[in-house]
Amino acid sequence: MRPHSSPQSLTRREFVQTASLLSTAALIGGSAHLSTGTAFAEESTPERPFLTPADKFRDVSRGNPKPHTLMGDALVEARLTPETWKLEITADGPADEKQKEFATAAKSFTIEDGTALDFAALQELGKKYEVRFLKAMQCLNIPAPLGQGLWEGVPLREVLRLCSPLKNVRRVYYWGFHNNDPKQLFQSSLSYTQAMETPPGELPAFIAYRLNGEPIPLTRGGPVRMVIPWAHGFKSIKWLQRICLTNDYKANDTYAEQNNDPESYLKTAAYLDDMPAQVKAGKPLTIRGLAMSGLSGLKRVEYSLVNTDVSDHEKKKEEWHECELQEAPSDWSTVLPNGLSSKQVLGFDSKTGQPLHWPLRYSMVTWSARITDLKPGKYELRARAVDLNDFAQPEPRPIQKTGRNSVDLKEFEVV
Numbered sequence: 050m051r052p053h054s055s056p057q058s059l060t061r062r063e064f065v066q067t068a069s070l071l072s073t074a075a076l077i078g079g080s081a082h083l084s085t086g087t088a089f090a091e092e093s094t095p096e097r098p099f100l101t102p103a104d105k106f107r108d109v110s111r112g113n114p115k116p117h118t119l120m121g122d123a124l125v126e127a128r129l130t131p132e133t134w135k136l137e138i139t140a141d142g143p144a145d146e147k148q149k150e151f152a153t154a155a156k157s158f159t160i161e162d163g164t165a166l167d168f169a170a171l172q173e174l175g176k177k178y179e180v181r182f183l184k185a186m187q188c189l190n191i192p193a194p195l196g197q198g199l200w201e202g203v204p205l206r207e208v209l210r211l212c213s214p215l216k217n218v219r220r221v222y223y224w225g226f227h228n229n230d231p232k233q234l235f236q237s238s239l240s241y242t243q244a245m246e247t248p249p250g251e252l253p254a255f256i257a258y259r260l261n262g263e264p265i266p267l268t269r270g271g272p273v274r275m276v277i278p279w280a281h282g283f284k285s286i287k288w289l290q291r292i293c294l295t296n297d298y299k300a301n302d303t304y305a306e307q308n309n310d311p312e313s314y315l316k317t318a319a320y321l322d323d324m325p326a327q328v329k330a331g332k333p334l335t336i337r338g339l340a341m342s343g344l345s346g347l348k349r350v351e352y353s354l355v356n357t358d359v360s361d362h363e364k365k366k367e368e369w370h371e372c373e374l375q376e377a378p379s380d381w382s383t384v385l386p387n388g389l390s391s392k393q394v395l396g397f398d399s400k401t402g403q404p405l406h407w408p409l410r411y412s413m414v415t416w417s418a419r420i421t422d423l424k425p426g427k428y429e430l431r432a433r434a435v436d437l438n439d440f441a442q443p444e445p446r447p448i449q450k451t452g453r454n455s456v457d458l459k460e461f462e463v464v
């Protein structure tokens with residue numbers, strides 16, 4: 050016998066509260082704890098933090114010591130204060146004596162000759178070219194997103210334009226502070242096209258200096274960090290200090306060395322929050338999680354519930370039920386940092402201030418579903434995202450080294 054389970058539409062108020070609880074826990078604690086029954090509906094909850102506070106992102110950093118633990122003189126020496134920060138940009142020259150066609154730039158920026166770009170120069174460029182984008186940071190090797198922020202900065206193309214004309218440049222690679230130890234280098238790269246030829250209405254790679262309306266703190270890779278809107282976290286290099294132009298056509302990312310796909314795009318996927326091992330029979334159960342809208346967009350999130358006590362020959366075909374997706378905020382001024390209009394944010398209509406897609410591409414939203422009439426037994430709960438091309442997770446890219454999107458599973462018991 051299968052349990053009778055049906056997703057019931059939550060009222061708008063309940064849903065907002067559900068989402069609030071979920072995201073408060075999910076975004077602050079890294080994973081949410083599921084509250085069962087109807088208790089959540091009675092509680093009044095704080096505004097949902099659509100933006101994760103900078104210090105509440107889950108951190109993925111290499112380095113010994115990690116650059117964000119440096120203090121005082123060490124920080125100044127590392128050039129990781131806004132006053133001391135500098136960006137060097139050069140072409141990398143021939144790989145060996147035989148290479149005739151190597152990258153060159155008419156102008157380079159170096160510390161040695163006193164031309165390196167400083168924080169003030171970057172902000173000056175920002176006055177003319179500034180872009181803003183809402184992006185969830187997600188590690189290719191960690192299932193749930195690390196946090197979501199409003200990132201502001203200057204398109205990489207506008208900075209590289211200062212070096213033009215460029216010759217024989219096929220790729221751009223870049224890295225951040227790594228204790229001046231080659232073994233600690235963490236490097237990423239883009240094709241020339243991705244860096245320079247942003248299609249109309251599309252998203253540029255950018256050099257970011259603000260997060261959620263504030264200077265990017267050291268813990269999040271400040272004072273200056275690369276942000277690649279469409280990519281997993283490994284392309285968004287923290288503590289950025291160096292950009293190199295090369296004729297090497299291969300993606301020379303540090304991440305590529307561990308079998309990761311260096312050209313991966315963010316995947317569309319749903320993730321289940323933690324839940325208790327046991328829930329009470331007869332009480333409604335609200336399940337929740339996060340969903341990422343990747344390159345192929347997000348159509349819906351679905352869950353399935355299977356009673357594992359049922360013998361194989363009694364089993365029915367797995368049924369998937371649609372979940373409720375968090376709605377777009379009606380007033381974006383309550384979500385965005387003070388004084389910033391959604392009309393100024395990429396991914397929003399510049400006239401109406403409404404999102405061009407919902408969920409926003411490369412951002413995360415919460416989802417939930419309510420299950421009633423649970424009968425005692427052992428269960429397996431799964432959640433999956435369906436993209437705009439009707440591929441259900443883990444399709445269309447079940448290869449986990451292009452980004453974690455295996456169908457999330459939680460086991461629990463109804464008693």
Ligand SMILES: Nc1nc2c(c(=O)[nH]1)N[C@H]1C(S)=C(S)[C@@H](COP(=O)(O)O)O[C@H]1N2
Nearest residue numbers: 107108109110111188225235282285286287
């Ligand atoms: N310099 C530097 N940048 C880095 C990393 C790093 O170790 N060093 N880790 C990368 C990886 S693998 C991820 S997933 C993201 C994590 O960003 P966060 O720590 O801000 O959440 O930063 C990326 N940028």
Ligand SMILES: [Mo]
Nearest residue numbers: 188189282283
């Ligand atoms: Mo990562």
